[in-house]
Amino acid sequence: MSKNNRRKFLKTSAAAIAGFYIVPRNVLGGPGFIAPSDKLRVASIGVGGMGAGDVRGVFGSGKADIVALCDVDDSRAADSVKKFNKASYYKDFRVMLEKEENNIDAVTVSTPDHMHAVQAMMAMKMGKHVYVQKPLSHDIYEARMLTEAAEKYKVVTQMGNQGSSGDGVRKMVEWYQAGLIGEATKVYSWTNRPVWPQGIPWPETPMDPPADLDWDLWLGTAPKKDYVGNLVPFNWRGWWDYGTGALGDMACHIMEPPFRVLGLGYPKSAECSVGSVYVGEFQRGYFPDSCPPSSHITLRFDRPGKEDLEFHWMDGGIQPTRPEELEPNEQMGDGGNGVIIEGTKGKMMCSTYGINPQLLPTSKTKDIKVPETLYRVPNGDRGHYNNWVEACIAGHGSEEFNKLSSPFSVAGPLTESVLMGNLAIRSYDYSPRKNEFPGRGIKLVWDGPNMKVTNFDPANQFVRREYRGDYSL
Numbered sequence: 001m002s003k004n005n006r007r008k009f010l011k012t013s014a015a016a017i018a019g020f021y022i023v024p025r026n027v028l029g030g031p032g033f034i035a036p037s038d039k040l041r042v043a044s045i046g047v048g049g050m051g052a053g054d055v056r057g058v059f060g061s062g063k064a065d066i067v068a069l070c071d072v073d074d075s076r077a078a079d080s081v082k083k084f085n086k087a088s089y090y091k092d093f094r095v096m097l098e099k100e101e102n103n104i105d106a107v108t109v110s111t112p113d114h115m116h117a118v119q120a121m122m123a124m125k126m127g128k129h130v131y132v133q134k135p136l137s138h139d140i141y142e143a144r145m146l147t148e149a150a151e152k153y154k155v156v157t158q159m160g161n162q163g164s165s166g167d168g169v170r171k172m173v174e175w176y177q178a179g180l181i182g183e184a185t186k187v188y189s190w191t192n193r194p195v196w197p198q199g200i201p202w203p204e205t206p207m208d209p210p211a212d213l214d215w216d217l218w219l220g221t222a223p224k225k226d227y228v229g230n231l232v233p234f235n236w237r238g239w240w241d242y243g244t245g246a247l248g249d250m251a252c253h254i255m256e257p258p259f260r261v262l263g264l265g266y267p268k269s270a271e272c273s274v275g276s277v278y279v280g281e282f283q284r285g286y287f288p289d290s291c292p293p294s295s296h297i298t299l300r301f302d303r304p305g306k307e308d309l310e311f312h313w314m315d316g317g318i319q320p321t322r323p324e325e326l327e328p329n330e331q332m333g334d335g336g337n338g339v340i341i342e343g344t345k346g347k348m349m350c351s352t353y354g355i356n357p358q359l360l361p362t363s364k365t366k367d368i369k370v371p372e373t374l375y376r377v378p379n380g381d382r383g384h385y386n387n388w389v390e391a392c393i394a395g396h397g398s399e400e401f402n403k404l405s406s407p408f409s410v411a412g413p414l415t416e417s418v419l420m421g422n423l424a425i426r427s428y429d430y431s432p433r434k435n436e437f438p439g440r441g442i443k444l445v446w447d448g449p450n451m452k453v454t455n456f457d458p459a460n461q462f463v464r465r466e467y468r469g470d471y472s473l
Contacts, residue, residue: 061389130155136252147409161406171357190254199292273428423462444456
């Protein structure tokens with residue numbers, strides 16, 4: 001053989017041999033196989049209770065590995081630690097993020113409300129994608145900072161309001177865009193929460209914290225206090241230092257459908273009334289540490305060229321008047337929670353998470369045929385975790401990124417509006433001296449872009465709280 005022919009023969013033979021060995025990974029692993037190098041490496045902060053569900057949800061996508069776990073309560077974390085026994089385990093999220101920085105791509109945050117922002121912000125500054133439970137933050141300022149940071153650091157974000165991935169809210173958007181109820185004029189949303197103690201004094205008797213709980217780390221950004229019973233793991237929701245009350249717990253689920261349907265932004269004003277608590281005979285109690293047992297909040301949204309939209313939130317068992325279009329025995333919402341949007345030509349209703357959307361009267365629903373124009377998340381609300389995982393793998397700005405249901409660009413303004421209701425509640429009960437309530441009976445006028453109440457300055461102390469110790473955004 002000539003030198004040229006021999007060279008050509010050897011080159012062709014080598015390529016042929018390589019073809020037998022270099023095969024696609026999906027062929028080696030079978031249908032649906034995902035190589036370890038193609039999976040999202042996840043660290044999770046808060047892995048008991050709802051956090052355990054979040055870890056399982058992300059792992060259940062089949063496209064994520066749980067690399068590290070963090071929880072301040074060893075007993076609450078035990079099930080997750082057992083299930084993901086190859087993951088490193090930490091108590092301090094700062095230590096975990098610093099040590100695992102090169103081993104992880106994304107972080108889930110499923111802790112009490114007062115810790116969401118500092119944990120998510122640290123992860124985003126390290127270039128990690130984040131999934132944060134609702135509400136996105138404890139304060140309005142935190143929500144704004146997280147929203148801006150998501151864009152600044154080009155990370156993929158999602159809030160844990162899974163209903164935003166459901167088909168129901170998309171159907172409502174399509175109905176509204178088709179003009180079935182005309183121009184919206186009012187929204188009513190409500191919940192039967194709280195189902196934990198609120199409107200009570202802080203317990204007077206301190207206790208030793210459980211041996212498995214690091215109380216100082218649990219307090220985190222909150223003021224230093226002695227441990228008290230009946231607080232962890234759930235009843236912290238009713239205390240302003242840690243939680244955001246019934247509104248923070250449920251409004252990101254219930255208010256989200258009308259926000260998406262109507263394309264709302266920041267409210268222009270907020271006012272409220274709250275349920276009373278009585279201590280002793282005919283003595284009204286005021287407990288500034290605790291959220292009220294019930295509230296009714298009215299937000300107003302400016303819509304250029306249209307009348308303001310009136311948006312009502314009710315909790316503690318308060319509900320709006322039943323629409324005349326509902327039959328006497330028909331259920332309003334899902335009984336304890338729901339949404340009604342009133343328009344110039346009709347009304348529509350849904351349950352929590354946007355489930356079971358209905359036109360009113362409900363007999364109209366089955367006859368309506370409106371084309372599907374919006375993207376449907378595979379498996380609906382059950383696909384909420386996968387919606388985020390897919391986008392993380394694809395990257396910021398990708399096609400999958402643009403399919404996200406609740407990125408911070410959406411979840412941030414929603415959370416700010418939710419927390420605006422709490423701003424009104426806390427201003428209502430603001431008292432420089434006992435039994436003085438200068439915030440009662442007024443409307444807070446809100447400058448959304450600048451995060452400032454313009455007509456009652458004491459309210460602005462609740463826009464951004466001071467953190468304890470060296471915690472910082």
